[in-house]
Amino acid sequence: MKRSYFLTFVFALFLSSTGHLFSQETKIMVRALATDAKFIGSSMGGAKIIIRDVETGKILDEGLTKGITGDTEVILLSPKDRYEDIITEKTAGYEAILDLDKPTFVSIEAHGPMGKKQAKVISSTQLWVIPGRNISGNGIILEIPGFVVDVLSPQTHETINAETEIEIRANIVMMCGCPVTEDGTWDASGYEIKALISSEDKEQREIALKATGKASTFFETVQLEKGEYEIAVFAFDPKTGNTGLDKVHIIVN
Structure with missing residues (x-):
């Protein structure tokens, strides 16, 4: 009988040690x-x-x-x-x-x-x-933290004629999907929303995007010389530090 109790005790300790x-x-x-x-x-x-x-x-x-x-x-x-x-x-x-x-x-x-x-x-x-x-x-x-930024235009690797005005258009929302609008709960006027345009052989340009009237959508137009460009659109909130960015590469010929 004592041996039976002892074996039961040892078995219980084993189960306990293995988490069962x-x-x-x-x-x-x-x-x-x-x-x-x-x-x-x-x-x-x-x-x-x-x-x-x-x-x-x-x-x-x-x-x-x-x-x-x-x-x-x-x-x-x-x-x-x-x-x-x-x-x-x-x-x-x-x-x-x-x-x-x-x-x-x-x-x-x-x-x-x-x-x-x-x-x-x-x-x-x-x-x-x-x-x-x-x-x-x-x-x-x-x-x-952050913003969700989607560049809608121009498209990735799009080839554009140098004589054509290029529209930079982006959709910007909070990380939960909440809309960024003028005078809304997430007020676009309090954010810095810009496009950085860079190329290997040209000086970087920075242009501000403006609201389109459609919630969360911002745009501006620009004309570029022939070359290959990276266009990075960012949103920045100086009050919270929220930052978001998306970018595309295009060819102007």
């Missing part, structure tokens, strides 16, 4: 919040969330944030009390489910927005997670 005993399901809500804007959700392809065990490097869970960008009034425009939620039931997030048998020091990464790879950045943090102690509500919020 006393493990608990632990839920962590993770959200990606665009700097000075709203949450990155389904409309922008989501943000990819990766949770790793810092000690081993093992990925414990990963997935995409899904849902809507949230309530502008709640997130940005109204005063908030301590501990107050800034989310609604459908606000974008990813609920990770970890199977833990001991307190674990983890890293959490948000890669986004996944729908605009040229604008994608990574934000991360680290924290201890205790088995069975869920993190819900607002959850872990990782801030994603």
